[in-house]
Amino acid sequence: MPLYHTDDQVMLRDTARGFMADEGAIAKQLRHWRDKQCKDGFGHGLWKQFAEMGFTGILIDEADGGLGLGHVEAGIVLEEIGRNLTPSPFLMTAVAFVEAVKGTVLKDRWFPGILSGDTVAALAIDEGPKHRPDAIEMRAERSGNGFKLSGRKQFVVQGASADVVLVAAETDDGLTLFAVEKGAGGLETEGVRLADSSIGARMTFDGVEVDSDAVVGEVGGGHEVLDRALRAGRTGAAAELVGVGTASMDMTVDYLKQRKQFGRLIGEFQALQFRAAHLYSELEVARAATLKAQQLLDEGAPEAEAMVSVAKAKAGRASLLAVQEGVQMHGGIGMTDEYDIGLYMKRDRVLNELFGDPAFHADRLARMNGY
Structure with a gap:
């Protein structure tokens, strides 16, 4: 396939470029929220505008209310986000989380909120000072009809603002991913301002109980x-x-x-x-x-x-x-x-x-x- 964009993709690029340069400009977003010491590091109003533009549904199938586009189109939006340093949950929520949940029963629970710009998601993968997804030590033990999660995660981007966190943990059956909702009992979240003024989080799971419906995909199929x-x-x-x-x-x-x-x-x-x-x-x-x-x-x-x-x-x-x-x-x-x-x-x-x-x-x- 040629390494250039189609006419439709160029139109999307032009739309995203104009929108980010105006609504997502550095002075209007990054500097504004940084100087206000915003606990989220981004504006929820802008996230709603992302939804109105259709950006939050780029990777969501048309059958689920999205645009049914692909990673090329998501990348077009992300390049413009990078050009303007626009703070938003787009990468974690509309790209990484959507791809994880796509094709599972949890899409019906979370996609509507993402499409409307009301839901923010995060990924809790890393536990050490560097990205090492093959060194996950968090445990998820069976408890009743679900699991009990114990361990720590860090560098959870937008974790302090997230309505749902995708958590990777080891079970007796192997690695399993869980969608843990905001406010779960036993979950402690400490927001940390990163070098670029975005907000990451350190998360402690002290016997956090989730039911079997929180499993993303299959147990052991993480x-x-x-x-x-x-x-x-x-x-x-x-x-x-x-x-x-x-x-x-x-x-x-x-x-x-x-x-x-x-x-x-x-x-x-x-x-x-x-x-x-x-x-x-x-x-x-x-x-x-x-x-x-x-x-x-x-x-x-x-x-x-x-x-x-x-x-x-x-x-x-x-x-x-x-x-x-x-x-x-x-x-x-x-x-x-x-x-x-x-x-x-x-x-x-x-x-x-x-x-x-x-x-x-x-x-x-x-x-x-x-x-």
């Missing part, structure tokens, strides 16, 4: 559900990273065209031109890898698993290069809060860690290939 969520989340994060990197590059190039030093525009210096050209090339490769991963996911191709890791690693490295070059080429002023470039660096750091950093995915690809 790997299949988790893999769906992670593939969607990783590819979505890659798309957002491409947006972060592209906006950083555009901002930097504009600055090179305006800033003068020694009586000349600094953009005239050949060394900076070389660096800008190199950055552009890296971001285009990252965009192509991400689009390919999205297309393969939509096709259900077996090659998608590897390409998802390629996309997340490449987008992470390209975005990191973009924000580092951006801050450096802005000079000392790039480190001040007055200029937005520093905000892009902070968002890059969080997105790079989310769902695995470039080193994690490079190692994962090596293992896939027998190394």
Whole structure:
């Protein structure tokens, strides 16, 4: 499949770009909620607008009231979110959670609220300082007609605001995923402000009881559900990273065209031109890898698993290069809060860690290939 968007996808991109640049702009959203020390880190009013635009239903089947589109379209929205650093639950709720619940009986419980912009979801996977989904120690013991969950999770993005949390735990039958509702007895949630001003959470499960209806998929069949969520989340994060990197590059190039030093525009210096050209090339490769991963996911191709890791690693490295070059080429002023470039660096750091950093995915690809 060609690595470019169809006419319909271009129309979606133009719509999302205009909407995010206006309603999701940095001054209107990120700076506003950050300066107010908002406990959620995002505006619920904007989330309702996402729903009105149809964005929250992109991955939900038409039979369930959604648009029935795919990961390419979700990635288009996410790239524009990245361009504007728009704080929202879109990645966790409308992408990762929707993919996990799709095809299960729980879709009837949660999809209507997501479609209306009333429901926020989170994923509670990680337990240590790094993303290690193969090292889950939380236990779920059978109790009556359900289970009792005990353990701790951290880096639960939007966990403090979530109406439902997708929790991965080990049972006697194997890994199982549970949809735990807000306010469950024995659940303690501590909101933590992350580097980019979004809110993560540390969650403690002290014998949290859930009934059998909370199981996502089958008991012991959690790997299949988790893999769906992670593939969607990783590819979505890659798309957002491409947006972060592209906006950083555009901002930097504009600055090179305006800033003068020694009586000349600094953009005239050949060394900076070389660096800008190199950055552009890296971001285009990252965009192509991400689009390919999205297309393969939509096709259900077996090659998608590897390409998802390629996309997340490449987008992470390209975005990191973009924000580092951006801050450096802005000079000392790039480190001040007055200029937005520093905000892009902070968002890059969080997105790079989310769902695995470039080193994690490079190692994962090596293992896939027998190394």
